[in-house]
Amino acid sequence: MRAFESIHFAALAPGPRLIVTGAVHGNETCGTVAIRRVLGDIEQGRLQIVRGEVTFVPITNPLAYERGQRQGDRNLNRKLAPTDDPREFEDHVANWLCPMLARHEVLLDLHSFHTAGEPFAMVGPGNNTGRLEPFGHAAREEALAVRLGVRRIVDGWLSTYADGVERRRGRPASDGAAALDLDADYGVGTTEYMRRVGGWGFTLECGQHEDPRAPEVAYRAILNTLAHLRLIDAPEPQPVTEVEALRLFQVVDKDHADDRFSREWASFDAVRAGELIGTRHDGTPVTAQVDGRIVFPNPQAQTGQEWFYLAREQGRFRAGSS
Structure with missing residues (x-):
């Protein structure tokens, strides 16, 4: 099993600190392919980081990736947090990944999905001071979300998951009661953790796992993010002209x-x-x-x-x- 790998670039000029992750789920490899392609562009001189910092993590969960499956011991993208008592492989990933997320400002987390469908971005809540998911960077997320290259944008993940937890708590025990997770923090994944430590970012679902177009969606999103944040000298990406905005409820x-x-x-x-x-x-x-x-x-x-x-x-x- 390979060691954890991240590749970091820091420019002389100041700017935002971006982290791009692939293969949080081991069978979702479009992000890995896209990140390797961007790294090749940098190595060959076709792309230059001129401001700020960017860290690329091609394979976030190496055990799941080597097995070609969604997870190693458990889903890394649920209840993500460091732990003093690591028991499962994903606990070790979290202890490595979470401090790295906290050192950055912006996260682009690249995923794919099981069934056929159109790519979409999942974003955080509007600005709020609530207990569950307080947030103050909604305008920044909204400005980049429409420039990632996809037209469908979804929010409401963590609040909807928390509402489900409350309904579960009110139900009588059943055959499946032992499997019910009654902790709203179980809904916390990479982007939710990023917002909890003061950053912002996206889960970008780039298409079906085997769709040959998914790596291109991921690659274009990385370039658009680098350009929008001014980490590279490139024209500002144009926003999509028709946004399909949906909220989980x-x-x-x-x-x-x-x-x-x-x-x-x-x-x-x-x-x-x-x-x-x-x-x-x-x-x-x-x-x-x-x-x-x-x-x-x-x-x-x-x-x-x-x-x-x-x-x-x-x-x-x-x-x-x-």
């Missing part, structure tokens, strides 16, 4: 191994109020309460874990925002 858990979807859903499929999404093992229908989109449907979800999310359109992002 509900997570539905799988209560029993025999819960079944009504059909093969893909992320961002539209659902209408009253439409059948799935059926519980006892025949109880699971329907949409309002018009929206289904996100991250997982027919292989374990009992007591997230089965699917629902999102709806919102007007936070505007074409040409800056």
Whole structure:
């Protein structure tokens, strides 16, 4: 198993501190390919870091990467934090990764997804002083989000996960109760941790795992980020002209191994109020309460874990925002 690897560049002129990560999940390799391509551009003199600092992490989770699977011992992108008592491989990753995130200001975390679909960016909340996810850099995230090269932008991850935790706490024990995670911090991954230590950034879902276009999406996003932050001398990336802005608002858990979807859903499929999404093992229908989109449907979800999310359109992002 390889050692942890990061490649750091620091320019003479001051500027933002960016970190770009790939393969947080070992079977999501588009970021790794794109980062290696950018490193080749720098080594060959086609690209020069002229301001600030940038750190590239091509393979964030080497155990999962070498196994060609999502995780080593557990999902690195859940409850991410340093620990004094590392027990699983991902605990060691967190002890290496989290201090490095804290030394930077901006994170671009490159991912892919299981089913076919259009790339999208996941961003943080609006500015707030709340307990769950206080944040003060929304304008910076919004300005770069529309310049990453994708038109679909999603927010609401951590608050929706926390709402799901509260619903779980109110349910009586069941066969899946032992598997339910009742800690809202389980929803904290790379970008959520970055915001907790004062930074900001994105999870960019670049396409389906095997889509040959996904590494190109990741590569273009890296270049656009470097240009927007002025780490390289390049024209300012143009914002997308039509933004599809969605906010997660509900997570539905799988209560029993025999819960079944009504059909093969893909992320961002539209659902209408009253439409059948799935059926519980006892025949109880699971329907949409309002018009929206289904996100991250997982027919292989374990009992007591997230089965699917629902999102709806919102007007936070505007074409040409800056």
